Structures are given as C-alpha cells and as structure tokens.
Amino acid sequence: xxxxxxxxxxxxxxxxxxxxxxxxxxxxxxxxxxxxxxxxxxxxxxxxxxxxxxxxxxxxxxxxxxxxxxxxxxxxxxxxx
Amino acid sequence: xxxxxxxxxxxxxxxxxxxxxxxxxxxxxxxxxxxxxxxxxxxxxxxxxxxxxxxxxxxxxxxxxxxxxxxxxxxxxxxxxxxxxxxxxxxxxxxxxxxxxxxxxxxxxxxxxxxxxxxxxxxxxxxxxxxxxxxxxxxxxxxxxxxxxxxxxxxxxxxxxxxxxxxxxxxxxxxxxxxxxxxxxxxxxxxxxxxxxxxxxxxxxxxxxxxxxxxxxxxxxxxxxxxxxxxxxxxxxxxxxxxxxxxxx
Amino acid sequence: xxxxxxxxxxxxxxxxxxxxxxxxxxxxxxxxxxxxxxxxxxxxxxxxxxxxxxxxxxxxxxxxxxxxxxxxxxxxxxxxxxxxxxxxxxxxxxxxxxxxxxxxxxxxxxxxxxxxxxxxxxxxxxxxxxxxxxxxxxxxxxxxxxxxxxxxxxx
Amino acid sequence: xxxxxxxxxxxxxxxxxxxxxxxxxxxxxxxxxxxxxxxxxxxxxxxxxxxxxxxxxxxxxxxxxxxxxxxxxxxxxxxxxxxxxxxxxxxxxxxxxxxxxxxxxxxxxxxxxxxxxxxxxxxxxxxxxxxxxxxxxxxxxxxxxxxxxxxxxxxxxxxxxxxxxxxxxxxxxxxxxxxxxxxxxxxxxxxxxxxxxxxxxxxxxxxxxxxxxxxxxxxxxxxxxxxxxxxxxxxxxxxxxxxxxxxxxxxxxxxxxxxxxxxxxxxxxxxxxxxxxxxxxxxxxxxxxxxxxxxxxxxxxxxxxxxxxxxxxxxxxxxxxxxxxxxxxxxxxxxxxxxxxxxxxxxxxxxxxxxxxxxxxxxxxxxxxxxxxxxxxxxxxxxxxxxxxxxxxxxxxxxxxxxxxxxxxxxxxxxxxxxxxxxxxxxxxxxxxxxxxxxxxxxxxxxxxxxxxxxxxxxxxxxxxxxxxxxxxxxxxxxxxxxxxxxxxxxxxxxxxxxxxxxxxxxx
Numbered sequence: 001x002x003x004x005x006x007x008x009x010x011x012x013x014x015x016x017x018x019x020x021x022x023x024x025x026x027x028x029x030x031x032x033x034x035x036x037x038x039x040x041x042x043x044x045x046x047x048x049x050x051x052x053x054x055x056x057x058x059x060x061x062x063x064x065x066x067x068x069x070x071x072x073x074x075x076x077x078x079x080x081x
Numbered sequence: 082x083x084x085x086x087x088x089x090x091x092x093x094x095x096x097x098x099x100x101x102x103x104x105x106x107x108x109x110x111x112x113x114x115x116x117x118x119x120x121x122x123x124x125x126x127x128x129x130x131x132x133x134x135x136x137x138x139x140x141x142x143x144x145x146x147x148x149x150x151x152x153x154x155x156x157x158x159x160x161x162x163x164x165x166x167x168x169x170x171x172x173x174x175x176x177x178x179x180x181x182x183x184x185x186x187x188x189x190x191x192x193x194x195x196x197x198x199x200x201x202x203x204x205x206x207x208x209x210x211x212x213x214x215x216x217x218x219x220x221x222x223x224x225x226x227x228x229x230x231x232x233x234x235x236x237x238x239x240x241x242x243x244x245x246x247x248x249x250x251x252x253x254x255x256x257x258x259x260x261x262x263x264x265x266x267x268x269x270x271x272x273x274x275x276x277x278x279x280x281x282x283x284x285x286x287x288x289x290x291x292x293x294x295x296x297x298x299x300x301x302x303x304x305x306x307x308x309x310x311x312x313x314x315x316x317x318x319x320x321x322x323x324x325x326x327x328x329x330x
Numbered sequence: 331x332x333x334x335x336x337x338x339x340x341x342x343x344x345x346x347x348x349x350x351x352x353x354x355x356x357x358x359x360x361x362x363x364x365x366x367x368x369x370x371x372x373x374x375x376x377x378x379x380x381x382x383x384x385x386x387x388x389x390x391x392x393x394x395x396x397x398x399x400x401x402x403x404x405x406x407x408x409x410x411x412x413x414x415x416x417x418x419x420x421x422x423x424x425x426x427x428x429x430x431x432x433x434x435x436x437x438x439x440x441x442x443x444x445x446x447x448x449x450x451x452x453x454x455x456x457x458x459x460x461x462x463x464x465x466x467x468x469x470x471x472x473x474x475x476x477x478x479x480x481x482x483x484x485x
Numbered sequence: 486x487x488x489x490x491x492x493x494x495x496x497x498x499x500x501x502x503x504x505x506x507x508x509x510x511x512x513x514x515x516x517x518x519x520x521x522x523x524x525x526x527x528x529x530x531x532x533x534x535x536x537x538x539x540x541x542x543x544x545x546x547x548x549x550x551x552x553x554x555x556x557x558x559x560x561x562x563x564x565x566x567x568x569x570x571x572x573x574x575x576x577x578x579x580x581x582x583x584x585x586x587x588x589x590x591x592x593x594x595x596x597x598x599x600x601x602x603x604x605x606x607x608x609x610x611x612x613x614x615x616x617x618x619x620x621x622x623x624x625x626x627x628x629x630x631x632x633x634x635x636x637x638x639x640x641x642x643x644x645x646x647x648x649x650x651x652x653x654x655x656x657x658x659x660x661x662x663x664x665x666x667x668x669x670x671x672x673x674x675x676x677x678x679x680x681x682x683x684x685x686x687x688x689x690x691x692x693x694x695x696x697x698x699x700x701x702x703x704x705x706x707x708x709x710x711x712x713x714x715x716x717x718x719x720x721x722x723x724x725x726x727x728x729x730x731x732x733x734x735x736x737x738x739x740x741x742x743x744x745x746x747x748x749x750x751x752x753x754x755x756x757x758x759x760x761x762x763x764x765x766x767x768x769x770x771x772x773x774x775x776x777x778x779x780x781x782x783x784x785x786x787x788x789x790x791x792x793x794x795x796x797x798x799x800x801x802x803x804x805x806x807x808x809x810x811x812x813x814x815x816x817x818x819x820x821x822x823x824x825x826x827x828x829x830x831x832x833x834x835x836x837x838x839x840x841x842x843x844x845x846x847x848x849x850x851x852x853x854x855x856x857x858x859x860x861x862x863x864x865x866x867x868x869x870x871x872x873x874x875x876x877x878x879x880x881x882x883x884x885x886x887x888x889x890x891x892x893x894x895x896x897x898x899x900x901x902x903x904x905x906x907x908x909x910x911x912x913x914x915x916x917x918x919x920x921x922x923x924x925x926x927x928x929x930x931x932x933x934x935x936x937x938x939x940x941x942x943x944x945x946x947x948x949x950x951x952x953x954x955x956x957x958x959x960x961x962x963x964x965x966x967x968x969x970x971x972x973x974x975x976x977x978x979x980x981x982x983x984x985x986x987x988x989x990x991x992x993x
Binding site for chain 1: 439
Binding site: 050051053054055058059062063066067070071073074 | 137218220321
C-alpha cells in the first residue's frame with residue numbers, strides 16, 4: 001500500500017498498453033502484452049489481492065501470452081497497425 | 082471509423098470519470114462496499130462458519146460456489162468451443178507428421194525441462210491442496226498443472242505430451258472435473274438440503290458441519306483443477322497446431 | 331498553479347488516482363477494439379479492456395489499513411496459542427473478534443477471479459476463431475478480408 | 486421436491502452436455518437421443534414449475550444456493566434463485582424451444598457440424614443452461630457470468646458455420662465483450678455505492694438511502710442499459726446480429742434467433758423493474774424516458790425498412806428481429822403496466838413466431854438451395870406442407886388474429902395509447918404494414934410463380950428437372966418442429982387472456 005509504488009506501476013501500465021497496441025510486429029505486441037500482465041499482477045499483489053494476482057500471473061501472463069504467441073506463429077507476424 | 086471510435090471512447094470515458102467524483106476515496110475502509118454488511122460478514126464470520134482462514138477461497142467455493150461452478154463451465158465451454166471451431170479431424174492420424182518437425186526443442190531445453198517439471202507439478206498440487214490457508218486454489222493450481230504439460234509439449238514435442246495426455250483423455254478429465262463439482266452439489270441435494278449446501282455432508286465426512294464445509298471446498302477445488310488442467314492443455318494444443326494436433330510449435 | 335485546479339487535483343485526482351488510470355486503460359482498450367484493423371490487435375485491446383475493469387473492481391476492495399484477506403494467526407493482535415490449528419485453539423478463535431479494517435474486502439477479489447477466467451476463455455475462443463479466419467481468408471487484416479468478400483458476397 | 490425445481494432445470498441439461506461430450510463423435514445418434522431426453526426432461530420440469538408458481542400458496546420460489554440464510558445480516562450473503570411466473574414462462578419457452586429444435590437438428594447436425602456433432606449438442610445444451618440461469622438468478626454478478634456462458638457458447642456455435650460465419654462470429658465476440666463488460670462496469674458502480682450484489686437488496690438500498698440522484702447510480706444505469714442493448718441488438722447497436730444469425734449453421738440459427746435477444750429483453754425488464762425499481766427508471770427527473778421511446782421508434786422503422794430492402798430471406802428475418810426488439814424496448818419503457826406486460830407477452834409470442842419462421846426459412850433454403858426470395862416460385866405447389874407453417878408465422882408477424890402476434894401488438898398499442906406516446910403507436914402500425922408488404926411479396930411469388938406466367942415453362946429451373954421430383958418435402962424430423970412451432974403460435978394467441986392476466990399481476 002505504498003502509493004508512490006502504486007503510481008509508478010500505473011504509469012508503466014499505460015505505457016505498456018500503448019506500446020503493445022502500437023507495435024507492428026504481432027510477436028512483439030504479444031510479448032509486451034505479457035509484460036503488461038505481469039505489471040498488473042504486481043499491482044494487484046501490492047493492493048492486497050493476492051489470489052487475483054496469483055491467477056493473473058498464471059493466466060494473464062502465462063497461458064494468455066502462450067496461446068497468443070501460438071496463434072501468431074500459426075498465422076502471421078505482420079500487422080498493418 | 083477512427084473519428085467515430087474516438088468520440089465514442091471519449092464519451093464513455095467522461096461518463097465514467099464524472100461518476101468517480103462521488104466515489105469514496107481509494108482505500109477508504111468506511112466505503113459502502115468495504116464496510117457493508119455483506120463484506121463485514123465475510124471477513125468476520127468466514128472462519129467461524131467454515132474454518133477456512135483464506136476468505137477468498139471460502140467465498141469462492143462456498144458462499145458463491147454457484148458462481149464458481151459456472152466459472153468452471155465457462156472454461157469447459159472454451160475448451161469444447163475451440164475444438165468445435167478449429168479442430169480439423171482429417172489427417173490427424175497420418176504417421177508421417179509425427180516423425181517430422183515434431184522433435185521439440187534442443188538438448189539443453191529438454192534437460193532443463195525434465196529437471197523442473199516435477200517441481201512445477203508438485204507445486205501445482207500444493208497450490209490446489211493448500212488453497213485454504215494461502216493464496217491459490219483449484220483454478221491457479223490447475224493452470225499450473227496444465228502449464229507443465231504445455232512446457233512438456235514445447236520441450237519434447239506435442240506428440241510426446243499427447244502420449245501422456247491424449248485428446249480423448251483431456252476430454253474425459255475435463256468432464257470428470259465438472260462432474261466432481263456438480264456431483265458434490267447434487268449429493269447435498271440428495272441428502273435433503275439445497276444444492277451445494279455442504280453442511281449436510283457431515284454425515285459422510287469426518288468432523289462437524291463446519292469441517293464438512295471445509296472439506297467440501299477441497300473437493301470442489303480438486304474438481305476445478307481437473308477441468309482447468311485438461312482444458313488449458315487442450316487449448317494450447319489446438320491453437321498451436323491450427324487444430325491438427327500434430328506438428329506443434 | 332491556479333488554486334481551483336490545484337484544489338481539483340487535491341480532491342478528485344490524488345485520492346482517486348486508481349479510478350483515473352482504470353478509465354484511461356479502459357479507453358485505450360475500447361479504442362483499440364473499435365478502430366484497430368488487425369484482429370489480434372483487437373484481441374489485445376479486448377484483454378486490456380477487461381483487465382482495466384478488473385483493476386476497477388480490485389480498487390473497490392482496497393483498504394488503506396488492511397492487508398491481504400487471509401486471516402492470520404501470527405499477527406501481533408492475536409494470541410500466540412492460536413498459532414497451532416488444534417481443536418482447542420480454534421475454539422478460542424471464535425471468541426476473538428476479527429478487526430474488519432485489517433483485511434481487504436474479499437468479495438471483489440472473488441468476483442474478479444471469475445472475471446479473469448471468463449477473460450481467458452473469451453480470448454482463447456476468439457483466437458481460435460481468428461485462426462479459422464486466417465485459414466479461409468489468408469489474412470488477419472479486416473479491410474483485406476472485407477475486400478476479398480466484396481465481389482462474391484451479396485451484402 | 487418442488488422447491489428444488491429451479492436447480493433441476495439447470496442441472497439436467499448440464500449433465501446432458503457432459504454425457505454428450507463423453508459419448509464422443511463416433512456415436513452421433515446417441516448424442517441426439519441424450520440431448521433430446523435431457524431437454525425434454527428439463528422442459529417437463531419447467532412446465533411443472535409454472536404449475537407450482539401459479540398456485541396461490543407459492544407464487545415466488547426463492548432458492549438459496551448453499552443454504553445461506555441471512556441470519557445475522559439483512560442482505561443475502563450467498564446466491565439466490567428467484568422464480569416467479571414471468572421467469573417460469575420464459576424458462577419454459579427456452580427449454581421447450583431447445584427441445585423442439587433438437588428434433589429439428591437430427592439430420593442437420595450431422596450434415597452441417599462436420600463431424601463435430603457431440604460438441605454441437607454439448608454447446609447447445611450449455612447455452613440452454615446459461616439462458617435458464619439468466620432468467621432465474623437473483624444476483625447481479627451471477628447474471629454476468631451466465632451472460633458470458635451464453636455468449637461464449639453462441640460464439641462457438643456461430644463460428645461452426647462457413648467462413649463468413651467465422652467472420653461475423655468474430656465481430657460478435659468484440660461487440661458481445663463490450664456489452665458484457667459494460668454490464669459488469671455498471672454492476673461495479675452499483676456495488677461501490679450499495680455494498681451488495683443481490684438484485685432485491687440493491688433495489689432496497691437504492692430506495693432507502695435515496696441514492697437515486699447520485700451521479701454514479703445514473704452512470705451505472707446507463708452502462709447496464711448499454712450493455713444489455715448491445716446484447717439484444719437494439720437498433721444502433723445491432724451491427725453483429727444480421728450476419729451472425731444468417732450465416733450460422735441452420736440448426737443454430739433456428740435456436741438462437743428466437744431466444745437470445747428475447748432473453749436479453751427479459752433481462753432488461755428485470756433490470757428496470759427489479760434492480761433499479763420503477764421509481765428510478767420512470768422518474769420525471771431523467772430525460773431518458775422520452776429519449777428511449779424515440780430510439781425504439783427509430784429502431785422499429787429502421788429495422789422494418791432494412792428488412793424490406795433485403796432479398797435474402799434469412800437476412801430479412803434477422804432485420805425483422807431488430808424491429809421486434811424495438812417493439813419490446815419501447816413497450817417496456819412506456820411506463821405503464823399494460824406496456825410492460827405487452828412487452829413481456831411479446832417476448833413469448835415473438836419467440837414462437839420467429840422460431841416458426843426460421844425453421845420454415847431454413848427448410849426452404851435447404852430444399853431450393855437458394856436463399857433469395859426471387860427463387861421462391863410456386864413454392865405452395867412444390868412444398869405445401871412447409872408453406873402452411875411459414876404462412877402461420879408470417880401472418881403472426883404481420884399481426885392478424887388469432888395468431889399471438891396480433892394480441893401482443895394489440896397490448897403494446899393499448900399501452901402506447903395509455904401513455905400518450907403516439908409516435909410509438911404510429912411506428913407499430915407502420916411496421917405492421919411493412920411486414921404485410923414483405924410477406925405478401927413472398928406469398929405472391931410462392932403462390933402465383935413468376936409474374937410472366939407464360940415464360941414459366943421455359944425457365945431454366947424447370948428445364949433441367951421436373952420440379953416435383955427435384956424439390957421434395959423434408960423428413961418428419963423437420964416438419965414436426967415446424968408444426969409444433971406454428972401450433973404454439975396459435976395457442977399463445979388463443980390463450981392470450983389468462984397469460985396476460987398472470988403477467989399483469991406479477992408485474993404489479
């Protein structure tokens with residue numbers, strides 16, 4: 001519950017979200033999305049929601065990123081925006 | 082489209098921000114949500130009613146167990162939905178696919194994986210079983226257990242992982258998971274109380290009715306873990322092979 | 331700085347910073363879902379949108395004075411004998427009054443566990459659908475797909 | 486035993502879905518029989534629920550999951566199911582349509598599901614579980630989970646079709662997630678102000694603490710309404726619906742078109758009257774009452790005109806659904822019991838007639854192989870049995886007595902006159918006229934054939950084969966559902982008086 005810590009992570013979150021949406025390489029975008037998930041998981045752990053953070057670490061950063069990368073590999077890495 | 086999207090997004094954002102003004106401050110322990118009767122009941126009574134110190138597990142598996150049952154069903158739907166959409170049953174069993182391109186990663190990755198896989202699986206089991214006292218539970222443990230198979234498939238090739246966890250077996254495990262959860266609820270129904278009213282199970286479980294609630298939570302968490310493990314692996318194996326279940330990443 | 335603005339920041343932004351950031355993240359996600367051309371990008375936007383809502387819910391449950399929502403028998407406020415989970419100590423525990431300000435509100439956490447699960451299920455299914463689209467159209471860009479449909483389709 | 490009926494309605498199809506998945510794809514016949522039995526059982530239980538609820542003693546079944554009686558608190562701590570006559574009627578409609586549609590799926594599933602028959606039956610049963618759960622639950626968050634269950638199953642079911650179906654399913658994923666997330670946000674805003682999730686308790690807190698003027702409650706209402714409207718395809722938010730339902734596999738379209746939007750209309754009525762309360766929704770302080778009526782007028786007019794512009798029969802029917810959603814939204818927002826009851830009665834009658842029309846249209850498209858209305862020459866001669874069913878549905882859509890479409894429109898118009906909303910009444914009459922034009926255009930084609938009757942003998946469709954041998958009536962497994970649907974259209978019309986009285990007393 002350290003608010004300075006909180007604000008830093010929140011700003012990083014916004015940055016990560018924008019970067020992952022602006023990257024033209026889908027593999028990179030998926031990776032940055034994984035970073036976003038880990039950041040938000042850190043935020044939740046810090047806010048006292050340990051179970052939610054645990055789930056997000058396993059699901060958001062783990063499985064979501066893996067299946068997203070699996071899709072990128074079996075389709076295409078190219079993106080126009 | 083871009084302009085329209087921008088306008089719509091800003092209208093939504095302004096509406097939401099306009100409402101934050103009369104929210105209680107962030108972290109205010111006296112806010113209606115945190116100080117309300119329901120959450121006070123959960124915090125103060127959970128342990129005396131269910132003997133589970135982790136309130137999240139208790140609320141998840143008991144007070145709102147009906148929600149969690151449908152959460153498991155959602156996962157199950159995602160699994161069979163992906164198969165229904167993507168699975169290509171033709172050309173699965175041609176043996177040539179198994180020989181080529183499916184030998185997994187290099188030696189180093191294989192060796193490391195074979196070292197850490199048992200620990201991941203043991204930790205996953207710990208997370209499932211220890212959800213009453215520490216963060217975790219059936220869902221998190223199940224995801225980790227599924228992830229261990231995903232790792233196996235990445236390192237040794239999908240065909241190796243499929244020998245351990247074939248498609249038929251995945252489906253059976255997923256069904257068993259939901260069957261454990263729902264069946265446990267139906268057992269309460271048969272013993273004459275409401276669906277998912279675990280307290281009636283003290284006649285067949287050791288301990289009093291509160292311990293029965295505690296034990297039942299473990300049972301349903303195990304059910305959740307079964308389904309989640311199976312579906313996570315099935316999701317990965319379908320998505321990484323475009324539904325052919327051969328030639329993984 | 332203008333005192334009115336300073337006052338506004340003092341009263342509306344600082345104590346509700348989490349809510350502001352959640353709205354910003356939600357707007358980013360929603361904008362991506364509406365305007366992005368690439369299907370995977372739309373899905374990343376969708377995931378950001380959903381996590382923003384989860385962030386909002388988790389922010390509801392935070393208490394400045396509270397820790398994690400697991401009742402601890404090792405804290406300074408509790409008796410030492412409650413440390414062992416024996417029959418006797420748990421009887422004692424019943425008489426212990428639990429200070430509700432010491433624990434975060436567990437209900438939003440429970441709700442959000444469910445929401446995360448729903449999110450990953452939707453993501454998985456949507457990825458499967460986009461793989462199918464790629465298989466039959468050969469591309470993941472929405473405008474290229476619509477171009478391909480135009481000559482044959484009657485809509 | 487009777488108190489357990491609500492949960493049994495849900496559990497039977499749930500177990501049915503599990504068994505169907507276990508049976509596997511080698512045994513499509515057994516999958517069909519299993520889901521037929523489970524849905525039949527479920528609809529029988531829901532029929533009994535109606536009888537239980539109608540008795541004077543019960544009226545509303547409340548079923549607490551896990552037996553969490555609120556002892557030390559005023560609010561519910563667990564999740565509660567609440568079944569009154571309205572919920573019981575909708576649940577019966579859902580399970581019964583599901584049962585009849587399963588009969589229809591017998592041959593189509595094997596042809597269109599491409600060897601994924603068990604997954605189709607499992608998904609459709611889980612969809613029914615979700616829809617019944619939505620109708621019965623009394624918990625705002627549980628409603629969200631169930632909405633997502635129905636959404637996920639319908640994404641998968643639609644995407645099982647051809648490549649255009651996959652594309653429209655993707656659009657549906659995006660729109661549906663926005664809608665469901667808006668609903669979730671609205672619930673969060675309510676929760677932060679009230680501290681509870683039970684629908685009745687939220688209404689109580691809103692009333693007791695006079696939270697109505699608070700900005701956050703107003704925003705919560707707007708977002709929940711936006712979410713529900715997206716899900717029910719209310720006019721400006723309807724973009725996902727026409728393609729999704731038109732390109733879905735036929736046995737999916739016949740099930741989802743009658744039910745998905747109607748159940749969401751039920752959710753809207755429930756949110757308006759039970760979650761927020763009529764004092765809040767119809768209060769004079771808010772501008773939205775008049776605004777939404779005008780929006781529904783636009784939806785009705787636009788839906789009808791868009792339907793008129795289509796030549797593809799399935800697309801045409803989907804735009805008619807958009808117009809019908811406008812009827813129900815307008816009726817619910819009129820602010821008097823007649824309008825609300827009319828909107829509710831229209832849920833049932835629209836489910837019956839859309840079901841009837843969709844089955845008929847699917848059969849015709851299947852047999853002719855062409856979905857354009859221009860190809861419907863001489864259908865009355867070629868497939869008389871199918872066309873009888875189609876005619877009943879079409880007459881009900883136009884609103885001719887004794888079909889249920891006439892009575893529901895009659896009640897809606899009466900509600901509009903009572904509330905003095907003449908624009909709504911005019912839109913309803915206009916839409917009836919447009920429907921008449923649409924369907925009589927089809928009848929003309931189907932009865933008299935090509936306008937230039939002389940040329941008929943030389944037309945290419947007749948030259949390659951004799952029409953009597955090329956186009957045959959379909960097997961009984963398709964005709965029986967069609968007739969059940971058309972009989973229920975008539976039956977709902979004949980039974981309108983008692984039904985309407987039950988609905989009215991429940992709404993008061």
